[in-house]
Structure formats: structure tokens, C-alpha cells
Amino acid sequence: MSATIDGRPIEARAGATILDACRDAGLDVPTLCYLETLTPVNACRVCVVEVEGARVLAPACSRRIEPGMVVRTRSPRVDLSRKLVLELLGSSVDLSTAPTLEPLMREYGADPGRFGPAPATVRQSPKVDNDLYMRDYSKCVLCYKCVEACGTDAQHTFAIAAAGRGFDAHISTEFDVVLPESACVYCGNCIAVCPTGALMAKHEYDLREAGAWKPEVQTATDTTCPYCGVGCTLTVHVQDRRIVKVTSPLESEVTRGNLCVKGRFGFEYVNKTG
Amino acid sequence: MDLHITGGEPTEDERAAIDALLGVPESGWEGAARDIARDGRTAAGGHSVAGQRHRLLPALHAVQDRVGWVSRGAMNYICRRLSVPPAEAWGVLTFYHLLARAPRPTAVAHVCDDIACRLRGAEALCQELETRLGPPLAGGSPAATPDMNGAGVSGAVEAAPALRRAGAPAPAAMAWQRSPCLGQCDAGSAALITRAGAMPERFVLAPAADASAIVEALAGSTPAPPRPTVRWTGTPRLLSRVGKVDPASLDGYREQGGYRALARALELGPERVIAEVTASKLLGRGGAAFPTGRKWDAVRRQPATPHYVVCNADESEPGTFKDRVLMEQDPFAVVEAMTICGLATGAAQGFIYIRGEYPLAEARVGSAIAEAREAGLLGADVMGSGQAFDIEVRRGGGAYICGEETALFNSIEGRRGEPRSKPPFPAEVGVFGKPTVANNVETLVNVLAIVLEGGESWARLGTPASTGTRLFCLSGHVERPGLYEVPFGATLRDLIDLAGGVPGGRGVKAVLLGGAAGSFVGPGHLDLPLTFEDARAAGATLGSGVIMVYDETADIADSLHRIAEFFHHESCGQCVPCRVGTQRQLELLPTLAAPSASSAAAAASVFGELSVAMKDASICGLGQTASGAIESALNLGLIERPVKGGE
Numbered sequence: 074m075s076a077t078i079d080g081r082p083i084e085a086r087a088g089a090t091i092l093d094a095c096r097d098a099g100l101d102v103p104t105l106c107y108l109e110t111l112t113p114v115n116a117c118r119v120c121v122v123e124v125e126g127a128r129v130l131a132p133a134c135s136r137r138i139e140p141g142m143v144v145r146t147r148s149p150r151v152d153l154s155r156k157l158v159l160e161l162l163g164s165s166v167d168l169s170t171a172p173t174l175e176p177l178m179r180e181y182g183a184d185p186g187r188f189g190p191a192p193a194t195v196r197q198s199p200k201v202d203n204d205l206y207m208r209d210y211s212k213c214v215l216c217y218k219c220v221e222a223c224g225t226d227a228q229h230t231f232a233i234a235a236a237g238r239g240f241d242a243h244i245s246t247e248f249d250v251v252l253p254e255s256a257c258v259y260c261g262n263c264i265a266v267c268p269t270g271a272l273m274a275k276h277e278y279d280l281r282e283a284g285a286w287k288p289e290v291q292t293a294t295d296t297t298c299p300y301c302g303v304g305c306t307l308t309v310h311v312q313d314r315r316i317v318k319v320t321s322p323l324e325s326e327v328t329r330g331n332l333c334v335k336g337r338f339g340f341e342y343v344n345k346t347g
Numbered sequence: 348m349d350l351h352i353t354g355g356e357p358t359e360d361e362r363a364a365i366d367a368l369l370g371v372p373e374s375g376w377e378g379a380a381r382d383i384a385r386d387g388r389t390a391a392g393g394h395s396v397a398g399q400r401h402r403l404l405p406a407l408h409a410v411q412d413r414v415g416w417v418s419r420g421a422m423n424y425i426c427r428r429l430s431v432p433p434a435e436a437w438g439v440l441t442f443y444h445l446l447a448r449a450p451r452p453t454a455v456a457h458v459c460d461d462i463a464c465r466l467r468g469a470e471a472l473c474q475e476l477e478t479r480l481g482p483p484l485a486g487g488s489p490a491a492t493p494d495m496n497g498a499g500v501s502g503a504v505e506a507a508p509a510l511r512r513a514g515a516p517a518p519a520a521m522a523w524q525r526s527p528c529l530g531q532c533d534a535g536s537a538a539l540i541t542r543a544g545a546m547p548e549r550f551v552l553a554p555a556a557d558a559s560a561i562v563e564a565l566a567g568s569t570p571a572p573p574r575p576t577v578r579w580t581g582t583p584r585l586l587s588r589v590g591k592v593d594p595a596s597l598d599g600y601r602e603q604g605g606y607r608a609l610a611r612a613l614e615l616g617p618e619r620v621i622a623e624v625t626a627s628k629l630l631g632r633g634g635a636a637f638p639t640g641r642k643w644d645a646v647r648r649q650p651a652t653p654h655y656v657v658c659n660a661d662e663s664e665p666g667t668f669k670d671r672v673l674m675e676q677d678p679f680a681v682v683e684a685m686t687i688c689g690l691a692t693g694a695a696q697g698f699i700y701i702r703g704e705y706p707l708a709e710a711r712v713g714s715a716i717a718e719a720r721e722a723g724l725l726g727a728d729v730m731g732s733g734q735a736f737d738i739e740v741r742r743g744g745g746a747y748i749c750g751e752e753t754a755l756f757n758s759i760e761g762r763r764g765e766p767r768s769k770p771p772f773p774a775e776v777g778v779f780g781k782p783t784v785a786n787n788v789e790t791l792v793n794v795l796a797i798v799l800e801g802g803e804s805w806a807r808l809g810t811p812a813s814t815g816t817r818l819f820c821l822s823g824h825v826e827r828p829g830l831y832e833v834p835f836g837a838t839l840r841d842l843i844d845l846a847g848g849v850p851g852g853r854g855v856k857a858v859l860l861g862g863a864a865g866s867f868v869g870p871g872h873l874d875l876p877l878t879f880e881d882a883r884a885a886g887a888t889l890g891s892g893v894i895m896v897y898d899e900t901a902d903i904a905d906s907l908h909r910i911a912e913f914f915h916h917e918s919c920g921q922c923v924p925c926r927v928g929t930q931r932q933l934e935l936l937p938t939l940a941a942p943s944a945s946s947a948a949a950a951a952s953v954f955g956e957l958s959v960a961m962k963d964a965s966i967c968g969l970g971q972t973a974s975g976a977i978e979s980a981l982n983l984g985l986i987e988r989p990v991k992g993g994e
Binding site (some may be wrong): 232 | 350918921935
């Protein structure tokens with residue numbers, strides 16, 4: 074079907090979202106809560122665009138293209154909303170391990186400091202309650218990705234969900250129990266989709282705390298998981314000849330970025346070299 | 348679903364409350380104790396159990412009613428019964444402020460301290476209660492999270508276990524908490540009283556004259572239900588039976604013309620009923636003013652089945668009480684109108700979602716449904732037509748956002764009341780993912796007269812673009828707060844005069860039109876005709892029909908603060924502009940009245956941008972309207988800076 078984006082006529086496939094159409098046309102629309110492998114929740118509102126004739130802005134990640142639609146991905150309205158969303162996040166959440174947001178902040182001229190001297194934040198102590206990963210909800214932007222990965226979009230474990238309401242809304246286990254008491258199976262698929270480092274492998278967290286996390290010297294090598302016959306693709310991140318992290322590529326047809334506890338965390342034996 | 352459930356079993360009371368709603372489980376698969384001989388060779392579960400998810404909120408209510416709070420053991424048992432993961436059930440439990448998740452006294456007063464009641468002294472009442480009963484419970488506030496052991500959240504809570512050991516609800520087993528608007532704005536003060544137990548009681552005390560009256564109500568007295576003030580000009584269409592018909596009597600309803608409209612609708616058939624509703628140009632009365640006929644037609648045409656009717660009775664807009672009065676005083680009218688809607692749109696099942704703060708409306712609509720069913724006016728063969736339609740009452744849990752139709756659908760389905768992204772619209776994908784008509788109570792009740800009179804004839808009243816009559820909820824500084832029915836076109840001044848004017852002959856400083864989600868207009872707008880088109884042209888909205896009058900002595904800043912608190916409390920938290928924006932709005936508000944002109948201007952500039960982004964980028968109407976009242980107050984100069992500035 075035909076539509077117009079930023080003054081350019083485009084052809085979009087049926088069922089395509091505005092974001093799909095933009096990316097097909099080589100146009101950049103920033104996203105935060107969106108991930109190709111998950112159902113769009115359109116919660117962050119970073120990807121809003123202007124649709125001609127619409128009263129309010131539309132989330133590009135989930136709004137489907139309609140025939141004849143006229144879309145503007147950059148306009149004073151769009152830019153203002155994106156700037157405010159970034160400022161609201163920057164003023165309430167610790168974004169120190171969310172590298173993708175910093176260039177956006179610059180691009181949109183976001184100044185999170187302008188809400189007064191002591192705006193409320195979600196600051197709290199990190200939850201370290203098991204050996205495999207930690208949860209630092211000071212860094213949580215509530216993108217729902219981890220909930221989706223834990224739930225129907227990948228793992229079907231349902232160990233975590235959104236709880237509370239309003240500014241107090243947060244991701245939680247039932248009655249905020251520690252992970253070992255919850256339904257968690259430690260697949261780590263929540264960590265894989267977290268965009269801000271709120272969820273992190275304990276191993277990486279400890280190295281960062283010790284000042285020994287050095288992404289600039291890390292190499293990433295794809296291999297196949299040795300544990301079972303499924304044959305998941307692993308990307309092995311190595312620093313100073315030691316495996317420091319295992320991920321799986323989103324593009325992998327087998328895993329779509331997901332792994333199980335063994336594939337993601339069962340590498341310590343390789344590091345034990347004597 | 349393979350559930351992982353740890354930490355606690357229900358008490359006998361909790362189990363009994365849940366089984367009373369869901370039935371006794373027949374096997375380990377459905378929540379009974381596992382018995383390998385019985386359960387080992389069968390598998391009951393899957394969709395038959397997971398399909399029960401929509402009973403989650405009723406089950407949580409059942410425990411809340413019986414015990415006064417929801418323990419981990421009770422929640423676990425509900426999860427087993429309905430195959431809901433505990434983390435998701437916790438997400439639902441923590442969403443609704445009428446549900447407590449820590450032990451608390453069994454008798455709790457939810458005292459309205461919202462804008463309308465504040466104009467009539469709610470803060471003084473709260474101070475008096477604090478002296479009598481101690482500080483308010485924080486349990487109603489979503490900000491309060493208990494620790495893992497479920498220990499208390501305030502002083503009053505800690506007394507509870509001792510009281511339970513004593514076995515009987517001692518006089519000290521009572522507490523209070525502040526509440527957003529209870530929809531009793533015509534009474535001037537109000538408290539929702541909840542007493543948990545085997546025979547739970549929930550009722551509203553309005554007016555709540557003083558702290559003693561509330562304490563007495565908590566201790567066991569049940570006051571007579573209030574009689575509302577209702578008035579109209581001309582011939583009332585919506586209020587004709589209010590105060591004249593016995594709300595409990597189907598015969599009484601029929602004597603006053605009840606069920607003639609359904610009979611007529613059956614003669615006409617679905618297409619002509621929809622044609623009449625379309626010809627009437629009836630616009631939705633919940634706030635969005637969408638053409639009702641178009642909505643019905645769209646649902647009727649949907650190939651997907653089944654279709655549903657949802658009556659939105661989650662009236663929670665501060666200052667609004669019109670739907671409550673209709674449901675309490677003329678419940679059969681609501682039932683009849685829903686039935687007409689169901690038959691016209693091809694739906695066999697309707698839901699009426701009534702806010703949890705309206706126990707009397709819930710009881711009266713519930714008994715009207717039962718009586719109508721008994722009389723063959725609901726059920727498999729409605730009025731001998733061979734067509735089926737039935738209605739189920741659902742109780743809200745204390746969440747303003749559930750008045751947003753897609754949030755309401757999620758709530759019915761047993762999920763958090765988070766709005767969905769539109770499109771797709773409810774006519775296509777509504778409750779349970781099926782085509783759904785969602786209409787407000789007042790909208791539906793209008794249909795009775797439309798069907799009887801014919802749409803065109805009905806539309807003669809009002810203006811060409813705003814047909815019919817409208818219910819207006821007058822509150823604040825007027826002599827006779829109450830519910831007023833007037834044809835569209837009456838002015839603001841007409842309504843205020845009808846309500847007896849401003850007490851003491853004082854002047855009007857401002858009027859809040861449309862509730863907290865609406866906007867202030869100044870005395871210059873008193874001759875504004877109250878129609879959809881005139882309001883829009885004036886940059887205002889009729890919203891849910893709220894007219895809250897502030898006289899020249901009123902403290903507008905106090906109201907604005909309460910409005911900002913309200914949206915902060917009621918935001919669902921899903922999208923960034925609303926979740927963080929309502930927090931920042933609350934923080935910025937005092938700085939708008941900063942003593943120095945330059946810092947106030949700087950704050951206004953930040954607030955202005957924030958307001959635009961909340962309007963433009965929020966998912967739903969809550970975030971989109973949350974800054975409107977404050978913005979209008981700024982524009983009207985109602986936010987005053989102290990005269991002696993720092994410059």
C-alpha cells in the first residue's frame with residue numbers, strides 16, 4: 074500500500090507498522106521499549122510520530138500503516154515529545170548503563186536537570202539475591218521487555234510482572250519475594266532484552282563493581298552451544314582470555330536471542346584452567 | 348500452566364470465601380489437595396482453567412470482603428484455582444487501591460478528600476478523624492508497599508493480629524484512609540465504609556457529618572441510603588422515574604412505562620433500532636462524545652463472534668455522580684437499555700462494570716438483573732423473542748483508569764487496568780478480543796426514549812449538534828448541589844441558577860467544567876451554552892457533566908494541588924509521559940506560584956512543555972487530560988503569585 078513518510082512516497086507491505094515502513098525506507102526512528110522479537114507494548118513513547126489528521130502522536134512501533142497515511146517522523150511536535158520523554162526518564166532513572174540513550178539525549182537537546190533541585194527518582198538498592206543475576210531497579214525504565222521475555226513472548230515462566238501503579242509502578246515477583254523463591258528458571262532472557270542494564274549477569278556486575286569490566290578489549294565470537302542437541306548459537310564475549318558473558322544473536326533463527334540457563338551461564342568450567 | 352507457587356496456604360476463611368465464589372475444586376488440577384489416585388490419570392486444566400482468568404478480580408474481592416486484606420496464601424490459592432501465575436496476580440492485586448495486601452483492621456472508612464468535598468470542609472473532617480482514629484492508613488495509596496512478611500504499613504495495622512486473636516472485632520479494629528472522589532459530591536462529604544467478615548458490609552455514609560458519624564458507622568450502625576437532589580427543566584427524560592419508582596420493584600418499573608422500550612425494540616428489529624439511535628444523533632455521555640449509533644452499527648457488522656456489551660459504570664471522574672443516581676434510583680432502566688443494545692448489536696452477554704465505591708448501585712443493579720432474569724426479561728429467551736441476552740455485574744477495585752474503556756476490558760479479563768493502544772478500536776477488538784459496544788450508563792438510558800419516540804422526534808430537543816438532554820452534576824459553592832437534567836443549550840448561568848445560585852450572594856471565581864480531566868472557565872463564560880460544540884469552541888469540555896462552582900473566596904490552589912495528586916495517584920504507570928509526567932506536574936505546581944516573576948515564568952515554561960508532551964504522547968485520555976485543569980487555571984490567572992516578589 075502507498076503512504077507518505079517525511080514527504081517521500083513509500084510502498085509498505087500489508088500489516089507493516091510505521092516503524093517497519095520507516096526502517097524499510099532507511100529512515101531512523103528512535104526506540105526504547107521496542108525489540109524485533111517481542112510484541113510492541115508502546116509504553117516508552119520515544120518512537121512517537123505525527124500522523125496527519127490524528128489528534129495526538131502515534132507510536133511508530135505498533136501503529137499499522139494505512140493506505141494514504143501521511144507520517145512525519147521529525148517535526149516540532151514530535152521532537153518536543155521525544156525530548157520530554159527523555160528528560161522524564163533522565164530525571165527519574167539512572168541511565169548510566171544505557172549507552173543508547175545518551176546520543177538521543179544530545180540529539181533532542183534533553184536537559185533532565187530542569188525539573189527542579191530534587192525531583193523524585195526510582196533510586197533503590199540493587200537486588201542481589203542469587204549467584205546468576207542482579208536486578209537494579211534504579212535503572213529500570215519500565216519498558217516491559219523483561220516481562221514479555223519471561224512470559225508469552227519467549228519463556229512462558231511468568232516469574233515477574235508489572236506491579237503497583239503510577240510512579241510507583243515497577244517490575245516485581247509476587248509479594249516481592251527473592252528470585253530463588255519465585256518461578257524464575259534463570260534463563261537470563263530478561264537480561265538479554267534489558268535496554269538499560271537494570272538486569273545484569275552477576276558476573277558482569279561484579280566485574281563492573283571491581284572496575285574490571287573492559288568492553289573495549291572484549292572480543293565476541295559466535296559458536297554453537299555444547300550442551301544439548303538444539304544447537305543454539307552462542308556469542309561468547311571474552312576479556313583477557315576469560316569468558317565474561319554469553320549472549321545469542323537476535324537474528325539467530327533457532328534462539329531469536331534466547332538461551333537457557335546452561336547456555337547462558339554454564340561457562341565457568343572453561344575459565345577453570347587449572 | 349505449570350505454576351510455581353511458594354509460601355503459604357489459605358486460611359479456612361480465605362478458602363471458604365474463594366470457594367463460595369468459584370465452587371469447591373474437584374481435583375488437584377483445580378486447586379484441591381493433590382490426590383494421586385484421583386488426579387494421576389486425568390488432566391484437567393489447560394484452557395478450561397486458564398479461561399477462568401476473568402474471575403481473578405472477583406476472587407480477590409471475595410477475600411478482601413471476608414478478611415479485610417489479601418494474604419499470600421489466599422492469593423496463592425486463587426492462582427491455583429484460576430491458573431494465574433502469582434507474579435501476575437500480584438500485579439493485579441497491587442493495581443487496585445480498594446484491595447489491601449497487608450493485615451489491617453476489618454472496618455475501614457475511605458473518606459473522600461477530593462475537590463468537591465474539600466470545598467465543603469473535607470480537610471477539617473480528616474483532621475478530626477486523625478485525632479479520633481490516628482493517622483490514615485497508607486494501604487490505599489499505591490505508593491505503599493508492605494515488606495515481604497506482610498507486616499503492617501501503619502500504626503493502626505499492627506493492632507490487627509492481636510484483635511484477630513481476641514476473636515471479635517473490638518472497637519479499636521477500625522481505621523480510616525483518604526480516598527479520591529466517591530461520587531457523592533451532592534452530599535458535601537462522604538465516606539465509604541467497608542466491614543470485612545462472614546457477612547461483609549459495604550456502604551456509603553453521605554453526608555458524613557462529622558468524625559463521630561464515621562466512627563459510629565465503623566462500629567456497626569448502617570445509615571439510611573441517601574435521597575438524591577434531582578431537578579430538571581421541561582420534561583425529564585432520564586430522571587423521570589428517579590425518586591418516584593421503587594428501585595427494587597420490577598412491577599413498579601413497569602407501571603411507570605418500564606420495558607415498553609424493549610417491547611418496541613423487538614417489534615422494530617435490530618436494524619431499525621440502530622437506525623433510530625443513529626437518527627437521534629445521540630453522542631456518548633461518558634466524556635468522549637462518540638456517536639452511539641455509529642458504534643452500535645460497527646459492532647453489529649463485525650463478523651467475529653461473540654459480540655459483547657459493556658456498560659461503563661466506573662464513574663470516577665471527580666465531581667461526577669450522575670450514573671450512580673441512575674443506577675441507584677432507576678436500575679431497571681439500565682438493565683432494559685443494555686438489553687436493547689445487546690439485541691441490536693448481536694451480543695448475548697453484557698457486563699456492567701460498576702466502580703467499587705458504589706455498593707448501593709451494585710446491589711440495586713444486581714437485584715434488578717436477578718428480577719429481570721426471573722421474569723424472562725433476561726436469559727435464553729428475552730421477552731419471548733427467542734433471543735438470548737444476559738448481564739453480569741463486575742465490581743471495580745478502586746482505579747480511575749478503569750473508566751477508560753480498554754483498561755476496563757483488561758480489568759474484566761483479570762488483568763491490570765492498563766489501557767490498550769487504539770486502534771484497533773473496541774468495536775473490532777474489545778473485551779476478550781471480541782467486538783464490543785462500550786457505553787456509559789447515561790448514554791444507554793437515553794436509548795429507551797429514543798426507541799419509544801423515534802430518533803428524529805427525540806432529537807428535536809437540544810441543539811442540532813447536541814441533541815437531547817444532558818445530566819449535569821452540580822457541586823461546590825451552589826445552594827443545592829445535585830443532579831440536573833436540562834436540554835442541551837442551557838447556559839452555565841442557567842444551571843447555577845437552577846441550583847439556587849452561589850450561597851451568600853457571593854460572586855463566582857471560576858467553574859470547573861468536566862471534572863479533574865476538564866478545565867476551569869472564568870466568570871466571563873457564565874453565558875456559555877452547555878453544548879458539545881460551544882464548549883469545544885471555548886476550549887473547554889463538558890466531559891462527564893461536572894459543573895463545580897468556586898465562589899470568590901475559594902482556594903483554587905488547594906484544588907489544583909488535589910487534582911495533581913489525583914492524577915499522580917491514578918496514573919496506571921504504563922507510559923512514560925503520564926507515569927513520570929504526573930509526578931513532575933505535582934512537583935512543579937508549587938513553583939508555578941514562585942515569589943519571583945522570573946522563576947515562576949521559568950516553571951511555567953517547563954510545565955507548558957510537559958503539558959504538551961503529556962497531551963501528545965500519552966497512551967490514553969488520562970495522561971492526555973491530566974494537565975488540562977492546571978493549564979486552564981494558569982491561563983485564567985487563577986494561580987496567583989504572592990504580591991511582594993523577590994524582584
